[in-house]
Amino acid sequence: MSEFLQVANAAKEAARLLAPLPRAAKDTALRAIADALVARAEEIVEANAADVAKARQDGTSEAMIDRLRLDVPRIGKIADAVREIAELPDPVGEVIRGSTLPNGLELRQIRVPLGVVGIIYEGRPNVTVDAAALCLKSGNGVLLRGSSSAYSSNTALVKIMQEALEATEVPAGAVQLVPGLTRDSVKELMRARGLVDVLIPRGGASLINSVVEESSVPVIETGVGVCHVYVDAAADQERALKILVNSKAQRVSVCNSAETLLVHEAIAAEFVPKAVAALAEAGVTVHGDPAIMALGGDGVVPVTEEEYSTEYLSYDIAAAVVPSLEAAVAHIARYGSAHTDAIVTDSQTAAKRFVALVDSAAVAVNASTRFTDGGEFGFGAEIGISTQKLHARGPMGLPELTSTKFVYVGEGHVRG
Numbered sequence: 001m002s003e004f005l006q007v008a009n010a011a012k013e014a015a016r017l018l019a020p021l022p023r024a025a026k027d028t029a030l031r032a033i034a035d036a037l038v039a040r041a042e043e044i045v046e047a048n049a050a051d052v053a054k055a056r057q058d059g060t061s062e063a064m065i066d067r068l069r070l071d072v073p074r075i076g077k078i079a080d081a082v083r084e085i086a087e088l089p090d091p092v093g094e095v096i097r098g099s100t101l102p103n104g105l106e107l108r109q110i111r112v113p114l115g116v117v118g119i120i121y122e123g124r125p126n127v128t129v130d131a132a133a134l135c136l137k138s139g140n141g142v143l144l145r146g147s148s149s150a151y152s153s154n155t156a157l158v159k160i161m162q163e164a165l166e167a168t169e170v171p172a173g174a175v176q177l178v179p180g181l182t183r184d185s186v187k188e189l190m191r192a193r194g195l196v197d198v199l200i201p202r203g204g205a206s207l208i209n210s211v212v213e214e215s216s217v218p219v220i221e222t223g224v225g226v227c228h229v230y231v232d233a234a235a236d237q238e239r240a241l242k243i244l245v246n247s248k249a250q251r252v253s254v255c256n257s258a259e260t261l262l263v264h265e266a267i268a269a270e271f272v273p274k275a276v277a278a279l280a281e282a283g284v285t286v287h288g289d290p291a292i293m294a295l296g297g298d299g300v301v302p303v304t305e306e307e308y309s310t311e312y313l314s315y316d317i318a319a320a321v322v323p324s325l326e327a328a329v330a331h332i333a334r335y336g337s338a339h340t341d342a343i344v345t346d347s348q349t350a351a352k353r354f355v356a357l358v359d360s361a362a363v364a365v366n367a368s369t370r371f372t373d374g375g376e377f378g379f380g381a382e383i384g385i386s387t388q389k390l391h392a393r394g395p396m397g398l399p400e401l402t403s404t405k406f407v408y409v410g411e412g413h414v415r416g
Contacts, residue, residue: 003179004188008143008195011116014173015141019113021169023090026137029170030086033133034079036164037157041075047156048125055149063253063314067123068150078126081375082133088379091398092139106409111402113139115197118178118189119383120145120211122203125153131200132161132175134383138401143196145178145189147203190215200396202384204311220396223361223387224311225255226337227369230328230354231275232345233266239366240271240344241278246368247342249282253313255385256340256372260308261319262328265291268321272296275319284315291321308335325350329357338387340364340372361387361394 001009018026037044048070055065091111098108117140119131128144135142146154158177165172178185190199193216200220201211212219229247231240247258263271268291276286276296287303288296300319307318308331322328325343332341342364343354351365362372362385372395374382379397386392392400 002188004185004192005195007176007179008116008192010173011141011143011176012195014171015113015116015139017171018136018141018174019092019139021139025169026090026139027086029136029165029168030082030133032164032168033129033161034082034086036160037075037079037082037129040160041072044070044075044153044156044160045072048153050152051125051150058149060149061314064123067253068125068153070125070153074126078129082129084375085133085137085398088137088398090137091402094399096404101408103413104410105413108407109404110407111399112405114401114403116141116143116195117401118143118145118192118196118199118217120186120189120199120201120203120207122147122207123149125150125157127202128154128157129161131383132158134398134401136170136174138398140401141174141176143176143178143189145186148181151181187214190217193217200384220384220386220392221388222384222396223339224337225257225339225385226260226309226311226335227256227258227339228260228262228328228332228336228341229258229369230262230322230325230332230341230343231264231267231271232325232343232347232350232354233264234347234350235264235267235271235344236346237267237271237274241274243342243344243366243368244275245278245282247370248279248284248317249315250368250370252315254370255311256369257313258342258369259310259312259317260331260335261286261317262322262331263292263319264325264328265321265323268295272319272321276300279317282315284317287316287318289320292319295321309337311337325353326357329354332358332360336360339385340369342367342369361385
């Protein structure tokens with residue numbers, strides 16, 4: 001039996017034992033994991049340092065290294081997120097709907113774990129803990145396949161979590177790291193139908209497309225974040241500047257950072273110079289259409305059409321002037337990724353129309369795109385942000401990691 005099949009079978013057996021455990025047992029296990037992460041933070045940092053050093057040697061960008069890097073404060077925040085998940089309601093067993101049928105049968109639809117969840121992700125080792133904690137709380141086993149760039153970090157994190165679970169009722173085998181650094185291990189995971197119930201890819205477009213196209217295991221597709229900030233004719237411009245800079249520059253290496261600015265032509269002459277200056281102060285280069293270049297001066301470089309659909313993940317933003325709200329919506333529909341799009345406006349009519357027309361997982365009104373996040377939404381750490389429409393959409397918290405089953409209770413009922 002291959003190494004992969006060993007860990008996959010272990011996760012499947014552990015998931016069977018985990019599924020019926022009460023909330024108290026799962027919460028105790030999560031708190032044990034959080035405590036272990038804090039107690040062994042220096043061990044994690046040491047392992048992570050090897051990954052960071054290798055990434056620098058390989059010429060990895062600073063934005064990607066930022067996603068990879070762990071330090072003691074970041075590990076403390078990861079542990080805090082695990083504790084927050086422990087405090088959240090347990091979705092397993094929740095009654096979604098119920099009724100008494102005309103024939104007297106009592107019918108309930110309840111939440112149940114998915115089973116074994118495979119996660120394929122890039123770079124960020126915090127995902128290792130976030131995914132494991134969310135899967136454990138929702139009663140699922142988890143197979144974690146991070147990128148080779150974080151292999152030392154992920155190995156240390158999984159080892160610490162497994163050892164913490166050994167002193168709890170949750171089987172340690174419920175958290176598994178997929179062995180191997182080559183694409184062969186990814187292929188094994190994608191073809192493990194029957195052992196793995198669902199795959200969730202987290203990363204760039206090429207990774208997601210590869211998993212969607214090649215997997216025989218059902219996939220919940222998370223998407224890239226080509227997020228927009230549209231500044232309407234009726235916008236409060238000072239508010240718009242604050243939202244724009246936060247959406248773009250608060251943290252550039254994440255999927256909910258803004259990648260395109262759209263400005264209504266009625267306020268462009270006044271707003272664009274201020275926006276370019278504010279973004280420049282934050283270290284952001286504006287890639288603009290001819291109207292943005294004319295108004296923004298030397299602080300703007302030409303934009304290409306390809307850049308309007310680019311997830312920069314860097315201190316860069318595309319920008320265009322649009323003649324109307326409808327034109328902004330059309331631009332978003334053509335170039336966006338259905339992740340998060342924001343409007344800044346004092347017009348309730350414009351806000352309602354934007355919300356109605358923009359078909360994205362999240363739509364923000366007078367707020368930063370950076371709020372599209374499981375933690376910010378009160379879900380605890382998220383497993384990813386789904387941009388598809390089946391099963392789950394938007395930040396995926398605990399309920400999105402469950403399926404349902406119907407239970408009906410009779411008194412000797414038979415069908416005539």
